[in-house]
Amino acid sequence: MEWPTRYQVKRWIKDFFYFPRSDRKVLLVMCMAFTGMAFYLLWQLFRPVPQIYPLTIEQRAQLDTFLAHIDQAKQIRQDSFQSLRSVIRFQEDRQEVDLFLFDPNTADSLQLARLGFRTWQIKNLLKYRSKGGRFRKPEDLARLYGLSPESYERLKPYIRIDTKEFALSESRKKMNVNSFANKDSMTDTFRVVRDSSIRPSKFSEGVIVDLNQADTGLLKRIPGIGTSYARMIINYRERLGGYVRVEQLLELEQLPDRITRWFCVSGSPQPLLINKLSVAQLKRHPYLNFYQARVIVEHRRKYGPLRSLDELSLYAEFSPADLDRLRPYVQF
Numbered sequence: 001m002e003w004p005t006r007y008q009v010k011r012w013i014k015d016f017f018y019f020p021r022s023d024r025k026v027l028l029v030m031c032m033a034f035t036g037m038a039f040y041l042l043w044q045l046f047r048p049v050p051q052i053y054p055l056t057i058e059q060r061a062q063l064d065t066f067l068a069h070i071d072q073a074k075q076i077r078q079d080s081f082q083s084l085r086s087v088i089r090f091q092e093d094r095q096e097v098d099l100f101l102f103d104p105n106t107a108d109s110l111q112l113a114r115l116g117f118r119t120w121q122i123k124n125l126l127k128y129r130s131k132g133g134r135f136r137k138p139e140d141l142a143r144l145y146g147l148s149p150e151s152y153e154r155l156k157p158y159i160r161i162d163t164k165e166f167a168l169s170e171s172r173k174k175m176n177v178n179s180f181a182n183k184d185s186m187t188d189t190f191r192v193v194r195d196s197s198i199r200p201s202k203f204s205e206g207v208i209v210d211l212n213q214a215d216t217g218l219l220k221r222i223p224g225i226g227t228s229y230a231r232m233i234i235n236y237r238e239r240l241g242g243y244v245r246v247e248q249l250l251e252l253e254q255l256p257d258r259i260t261r262w263f264c265v266s267g268s269p270q271p272l273l274i275n276k277l278s279v280a281q282l283k284r285h286p287y288l289n290f291y292q293a294r295v296i297v298e299h300r301r302k303y304g305p306l307r308s309l310d311e312l313s314l315y316a317e318f319s320p321a322d323l324d325r326l327r328p329y330v331q332f
Helices: 006-016 021-046 057-093 109-114 119-130 138-143 149-158 163-198 227-240 246-251 290-303 309-314 320-329
Strands: none
Touching: 109 119, 138 149, 227 246, 290 309, 309 320
């Protein structure tokens, strides 16, 4: 019986304890979680327990007195706040009212205060004007929030609204609307002319387009292909690295029937460096999924670089059809 060499033993141990990159990440996270849990349990086990000392009768009496002082201070603060509000209301009630002619659309806060408006009423009026609101007739002021009917009847004889300024603003609005309407009509006319003059004409039967050289503008001239189909064809070409057969268009979904009669293929595709790319880079190719890319990387790690795709035929992840369609793109 021949004993294994030291190199073979090291190789077996290395293969036995080898984990893929994704599994190593999972094991690292699990180890960190278990470590954190162990530290938490040790901290809970050995942490000092606070001792609770019962209060004596004197200490409890002192605590009750302190809490009573806090409640008394809160009550004093509330009483002082209520008295301050009552003083402000009294001063506002005793405020002398000076009635004069005013325009609610232009009067400032000082003028409104002289007319007897309260502070919060002035804020409501100025906020209404800042939002773009306007008083078009004296009756509109009666709808101001917080203004009583008695106050409105007292102010009604002194309301003067500048109707000229209002008419001027309305005429400006109409002019702006008319100008926008004319602009929209001119834009629509230009759009119609542009669409009718620049829209590309479709190819007639017999025209052949190179799949690896055509851009979206050329693809859209083929009957049945619009912007979305053209982008789909070009995006798939970039993912493949280039088409090698016209029949590869059938791998795309929802393309029009008999679309392959318009195309031909020339040139060689971009090579897929199968011995140098990582799992993430390999699985970007449409003909390789994650599990197939991982098999390739594992095979390279254990047995060295690939020399032929036939070496992958022993794996269940690769079928003969998978290897055949991948063969034109692989470069060793």
